[in-house]
Amino acid sequence: MSASVPTRQLGRNGPRVTGIGLGLMSFAGWYGQKDTSVESSLALLDRAHAIGERFWDTADIYTGSEQRVGEWFRRSGKRDDIFLATKFAIRAGADGSRTIDNDPAWVREACAASLARLGTGVIDLYYVHRVDDKTPIERTIQAMAELKRHVVSITLSKNMKGMLTTTREGKIRHLGLSECSAATIRRAHAVHPIAAYQVEYSPLFLDIESDRTGILQTCRELGIAVVAYSPVGRGLLTGAVKSLDDLPPDDWRRGVPKLGGDNFPRIMALVDRIREVARRHGATPAQVCLAWVAAQGDDVIPIPGTTTLKYLEDNTGALKIKLTADEVAELRRYAEETELPGDRYPSS
Numbered sequence: 001m002s003a004s005v006p007t008r009q010l011g012r013n014g015p016r017v018t019g020i021g022l023g024l025m026s027f028a029g030w031y032g033q034k035d036t037s038v039e040s041s042l043a044l045l046d047r048a049h050a051i052g053e054r055f056w057d058t059a060d061i062y063t064g065s066e067q068r069v070g071e072w073f074r075r076s077g078k079r080d081d082i083f084l085a086t087k088f089a090i091r092a093g094a095d096g097s098r099t100i101d102n103d104p105a106w107v108r109e110a111c112a113a114s115l116a117r118l119g120t121g122v123i124d125l126y127y128v129h130r131v132d133d134k135t136p137i138e139r140t141i142q143a144m145a146e147l148k149r150h151v152v153s154i155t156l157s158k159n160m161k162g163m164l165t166t167t168r169e170g171k172i173r174h175l176g177l178s179e180c181s182a183a184t185i186r187r188a189h190a191v192h193p194i195a196a197y198q199v200e201y202s203p204l205f206l207d208i209e210s211d212r213t214g215i216l217q218t219c220r221e222l223g224i225a226v227v228a229y230s231p232v233g234r235g236l237l238t239g240a241v242k243s244l245d246d247l248p249p250d251d252w253r254r255g256v257p258k259l260g261g262d263n264f265p266r267i268m269a270l271v272d273r274i275r276e277v278a279r280r281h282g283a284t285p286a287q288v289c290l291a292w293v294a295a296q297g298d299d300v301i302p303i304p305g306t307t308t309l310k311y312l313e314d315n316t317g318a319l320k321i322k323l324t325a326d327e328v329a330e331l332r333r334y335a336e337e338t339e340l341p342g343d344r345y346p347s348s
Helices: 040-052 063-074 102-118 138-148 184-189 216-222 233-238 264-279 283-294 309-320 325-337
Strands: 008-011 016-018 055-057 083-088 091-092 097-100 123-128 148-153 164-171 172-178 196-200 225-229 300-302
Touching: 040 063, 040 309, 063 102, 083 102, 083 172, 102 123, 102 138, 123 138, 123 196, 123 283, 138 148, 138 172, 138 184, 172 184, 184 216, 196 216, 216 225, 233 264, 233 283, 264 283, 264 325, 283 300, 283 309
Parallel strands: 055 083, 083 123, 123 172, 172 196, 196 225, 225 300
Antiparallel strands: 008 016, 091 097, 148 164
């Protein structure tokens, strides 16, 4: 990893990665960005590498994202500089429908397809993106563990007895989970150590911390890193969005119940509070959000996404902002006062 960006350990026994990662869902255009062209994406990855942001997170369901990362690897020849995470389990149908599939056969097929799109021989961190309701998680994790380390048996010559068994590096290095229950985390970890758990975590979304879910407590007990996606409240805590009408017509956030209706003015009130703290540090609201999420523990790694070079550099610089203990508590108080009803995802 580059020395220019502070690092954090990925779980109790995992490697060190940059303390703020780069989420690449934006490459799929889900936020309705005007410029998600291949060349603009590659320019963003060039800059991320140059400034030392080298923990990249994508998924097979992020249309075109894996291919763009693979193209960057091909052009740059710098695959080994990047700690690469991707995910499987959400299958898109030809009719636009989506299903969740954790079957071992799909684990193997999805992994092979991701490796081909990425143009690499190994995935550093492979997540179960979502858990289905029919496949025991133990079977899924066992299939992933088999991909992690292949066993190759070689028959010796007839003048020698027995078999010589050697091992070679497999197709994935570390296993991860995303958006599943604490009980599922425990069951999975009992089969094979889980390095990271990815979940939405920001001043807007604190469910991971609750006694009801028990997720943060479980991850810390088992030594699993928390990788926080949407750490800036899906972009709404930047202060750049004054109304949902400001969003492009095809932006999926328009249909999220938790972000709309009477909730939106409450989100804007939280932005005002965050902006007050940002002024004290000469920072942006987004940087303060990222600094706050990172301040929740050395085991928490935020992975904001962007398609904009300026925001990329702002995000990476957030680790330089040192919130005081009082400011961390102040922002927590504001966040807890802004508890929002409704679902985090659109109904369809």
